Amino acid sequence: MNLQKEIIIIExxxxxxxxxxxxINSSENYRVIAVYDNCExxxxxxxxxxxxIILMDIDLPGMSGIEGTSIIKNKYPKIDIIMITVFENSERVFEAMCAGAIGYLTKNNGYQELIKALDExxxxxxxxxxxxxxxxxxxxEKNVIENPLSKKETVVLTQLAEGKSYKSIAVNLDISVDTVKFHIKNIYIKLQVNNKEDAIARAKEFKYI
Structure with a gap:
């Protein structure tokens, strides 16, 4: 029984x-079953x-490696794709990872690094x-979006998301209804929305609540 992992190279x-x-073919655990010079x-x-596993060049003629990765992962999610490129560009890294790549190596990596990557x-x-x-x-670190809401505003919006009325929130927080309205107005401004539903949706999207 052949236990070798099968690899396709797109480069x-x-x-x-x-x-x-x-x-790859000189290793015990892997073998290349096909080589292509384009994604199509x-x-x-x-x-x-x-x-x-697929080893995918990021810059290919025609369809890019990033676009190809996205298509392949959508159709065959169990296939692991490792991007191999000359570029060390964080934006390209994010594009590749968002497309579904599980790893990323540069073309100057040697035998040990390549086999280690396949093992990982x-x-x-x-x-x-x-x-x-x-x-x-x-x-x-640069892309972390900090919560713009104060602790009190976060509590107010959380209770609003739970379906509580302005009056109930006021009682729970021992503040006036007018103060609740003031907090909600600030929440709308900070989240750049115009209504309760959008405020709750945006706060949940960015995990503020």
């Missing part, structure tokens, strides 16, 4: 794809080949180079 640089193929041809054959992917991990990992952390 338009022939030297790079041949290099990956030689490295690969997508046509994935249903038949059913690979475990096989175990449910998210392989990526150290530089890219640092960029993702920094990008997450």
């Amino acid at each position: 338009d640089n022939c030297d790079v794809s041949k290099g990956f193929e030689l490295l 041809d690969a997508i046509k054959n994935i249903k038949k080949l059913r690979p475990d 992917a096989s175990k449910g991990g998210a392989p990526m180079s150290a530089n890219i990992a640092r960029m993702i952390v920094k990008s997450f």
